[in-house]
Amino acid sequence: MDYQELKLLEDDLWEAADQLRANSKLTASEYSMPVLGLIFLRHATTRFNDLLPEVLKAVPARATGALREDRLKLGFQSKAAIYLPESARYDYLAALPAGTNVGAAIRDAMIAIEDSVTDQKGQKLLEGALPKDYLGLEQDLLAELIKIFNRPALQTAKGDVFGRIYEYFLNQFAQSGAQEGGEFFTPPSLVRMIVNVIEPDHGMVLDPACGSAGMFVQTGHFIEEVCHKNTNDIDITFYGQEKADLNSKLARMNLAVHGLEGNIRIGNTFYEDHHQLLGTCDFVMANPPFNVDGVQVAKIKSQVGENQTGRLPFGLPGVAGKSKGKNNGDGETISNANSLWIQYFYSYLNASGRAGFVMASSASDAGNKDKEIRQKLVETGHVDVMMSIGPKFFYTRTLPCALWFFDKGKPDDLLDTVLMIDARNVYTVVSARSHVFTDEQLLNLSAITWLYRGEHEKFTALLASYQIRAGQYLSQLPERFASDEQQVNLLSQALRNFGQTTADAAIINTVRDRLGDEHCITDEAVEIYRTELIKLDKLAEGWGFALEAALAGIQPIQQAIAGLSPSSTFAERRSLQNQIETISPSLKAALAVLEVRHKCWLKVLDIAEKTLRARHWQNFAADVARNAKKALLPHDAKKREKPTLHDQGLEAIKRASYFIAQGHWLISRFPDGLYDDVPGLCKAVTKKEIEDSDYSLTPGRYVGVAHVSQSDDEGEAFIFRMKEIHADLAELNDLANILATKIQDVFAEMDE
Structure with a gap:
């Protein structure tokens, strides 16, 4: 399914689902989790049906009843997939006869799934995560919702389709007020870009602002599609922390439906560090909220330094002054928390760890204390890659952003340089409000980092x-x-x-x-x-x-x-x-x-x-x-x-x-x-050059302007498209003239 087809499907699903809500008595917040629960169940059933024929091959023909179901469950566990009891399968719910209490059936299905999804120690991975508030919803509405998410396109959906649909619905609900604060979620294009650069394929993976766990899900795809391994067959553990209870539930649902296990905790990362993973993570990935103010200095002072809680090794950012807001109490607050996040991600890494995260573009050039923090970061030699991303990659906001990458295991020959990539002109238009990276654009940008690291065989293979x-x-x-x-x-x-x-x-x-x-x-x-x-x-x-x-x-x-x-x-x-x-x-x-x-x-x-x-x-x-x-x-x-x-x-x-x-x-x-510097695209910048540029980490300040080539396919495509538009416009103008003449003739006849 290509981007345009997926966009049409997203729009159709949302329009149908939102029309149902508009005709009911439900608010967006009452409606959001039940709908997301049904999307989860549809996804789980689609994956279950996709794997069922393969799992059945290992089940003896003589096995029947409870024995057969036990064998099926073991088979699905071996493939890192959710086993669904028959009454919890979407097909079963879609085939319920008229007059059945649909709400009770869906609730029972969710309970059955929570009971059946366990880790190796028998702990329930989804306990309390799935929505069960279906009894209060109108039966006709639920029946129609089941039909909406039972379309053929969803029954056979592959890859990231459900991830996109999850994200689309999450953002739509956020805009409609279903989520406090209107949190937005990391676009798949940016998540995949981060994963491609840091290549998380083992060990401890942390996302301290995990949202709906998109970083972990994409890591799973990377391991399967690039490393050609199953996440169950390698030593990898996911740790997430999320402030919003709703998002933590969505994260657990998202992990489970992709056959991944993770430890998701609820907490405000500025003040709470539940996992205590300072200096131990192999990979850190995140899309934290940008430009947060109001973080209380008194609560984070103890994090400065390299002690047991030293998540701020380079010091505090600038202070805004005293705040008397009801949530802040009296006391000084941080003017902008971007540099807090940046230091957190760095401090969680072990001696060879890599980090990749989304950050506001302004953080690359911020002055005063933020500049001092950037200087200390650059001096470590661990800033690996900086990548500028253009606007319209987020569903709900048009702001541009930057991707930051750290690597504490950089080889000695790269310790003095930072790879700057300006990707603002690399994108594919999905709509007037939405841009994405195609698979090939993601790989081409990744190829720059491969060459920079000396991985020439990957470039040749691409x-x-x-x-x-x-x-x-x-x-x-x-x-x-x-x-x-x-x-x-x-x-x-x-x-x-x-x-x-x-x-x-x-x-x-x-x-x-x-x-x-x-x-x-x-x-x-x-x-x-x-x-x-x-x-x-x-x-x-x-x-x-x-x-x-x-x-x-x-x-x-x-x-x-x-x-x-x-x-x-x-x-x-x-x-x-x-x-x-x-x-x-x-x-x-x-x-x-x-x-x-x-x-x-x-x-x-x-x-x-x-x-x-x-x-x-x-x-x-x-x-x-x-x-x-x-x-x-x-x-x-x-x-x-x-x-x-x-x-x-x-x-x-x-x-x-x-x-x-x-x-x-x-x-x-x-x-x-x-690898070679390419004007307008990339440049390997030395620490001295960064120092001379006031420790700016904005790629556009270094890469220069691209040379326009008449033979460049992108340029030709633009010219060709402009000619097409010109021809279409000329044809429309001719048609308009013909119509105008006919209208004049009609008026002339009326005057006679």
Whole structure:
């Protein structure tokens, strides 16, 4: 499921669920947890059903009843997944007969899950975490909610789909007042970026502002997808602390549904340190609240220094003065808590630990005491990477931010430098309010850190993966082009045959008589149709040559891609990339041809059907026209239509070109497969340079401005899109002029 499809699904689910709430007597706060509980249960059931066939293979056929269920439970535990008793499965609830007390059934399902999910010591991991307040809700509302979250797209959802839906609903509820303070949650793009850089694959992992445990869930994905291991098979433990009771419950639910175990405690991290992990963590990840004020100095003074509670090794930030607020009491308060969080994350690390966290952009340049703290941090040599992120990555706020990375295990040759990455111009637009990183953008940014650390084999492997993916889509083009050609030929022949029919004056007069005085089939309209056909016949040969040229270049490229082994060198991969890029112009030409050819033939079909009223002519191939229109028009994603022949052909070219462009992105910036500073993107900055810049850790101050290249695919894409928009605008202007003329004619007739 791509970003656009997921966005549509999120919107549909929220609109349906919120409409139900609007028609009930419930407030947002009363409604939020029951809904999130159902999303949890849907996710748990989807994962259960996905693993069930595999688990059943290990259950003896003779095992029945309670014995069979015990074997099933053991099987799911071995796969780090929740075993669901039959009465707690979403399918069971969705099939309940009319008249059943749905609220009681859901409550019992939640209790059954809490009882069945235990750790190795038999402790209930979800005790008290799942919502059970369903009895007071209207039965019809619950029944409709169950239907909403039982859609086919959710029954087969994979990957991070439910994580996104969780987050989306959490944020929507936050905006509607269901959560005090309106907390917002870390976007998956930023969580994945953090995980990619610090690579948490063992040991003790801490998030002292864990929210709904997104950092831990993504760590689990990283271990499975990158390390190719199961979290149950490695020594890793998750520790989380969260101030909000609601979020701590969501965190426990989120961990359980992903087959992860974690110790989540409730507490205000400024004043409470429940896990006592100072100096012991292998990894620290977090997205703390930005720019918090009002933290009481008296309560945190004891944290300064390197003693037992020394979570502030570099001292206190600036003090705002005395506060007499009801929550603060009398006394001095910290003006901004950003530097408290930064020091906490650093102090929790062991001698080789890594940290990655989200922070307000302003923290990279803040002055006074915050600057002194940054200076001490830089002098340790443990600031590893700083990355600027553009706006619109958060669902509810448009603020830009920065990602900070510490590494206490940095090799000696990197202790004097900090890698600065300015990623503000790297993003994909999902909507006017939302940006994300695609998988490839995440990997490309990660590749910069790989090269900086000397991990060249990862860079080569990434380049190879792009080339292989490009080859896979290139292999689809011959079949896609042939199908497209067949459909276009059917339509063009039908339209040519119709064109011949229009040359018969007797037939035209018969149609005019049948339609009456309002027929609109003028001699001029017939001539326009014939003229358009002649134009297309002249263009058809050139279109064919362009598509044949694209296909001719594909075969040697595919052979070259298949000819390289997985252990091929970077030099071999670079040579292959240069060869692959030679077909980019022909692919772009083919893409343009397909789009223009479809548009032109459909335009002539439109003239035939709307102006000449072709369906009233006896010899018009109406079925061929209808099928062609379906095949050569793009599908409507909002209506959940399946991709058409038009979409399939264009998508294969676009995806092949996309992965070729990703390889180009890597090679054009790092042509030797070694780290180098890239203007506008990255720079390895020395401590002296940072000192000369007043200890600023803002990448934009160091990386400079990118050189604009006319051959850069991103630049070409922008120019191409601008031309598309210009053409569309010209077409709309023409249409507007036609309409304006018609309106003037109508008014003129009225005046007469």
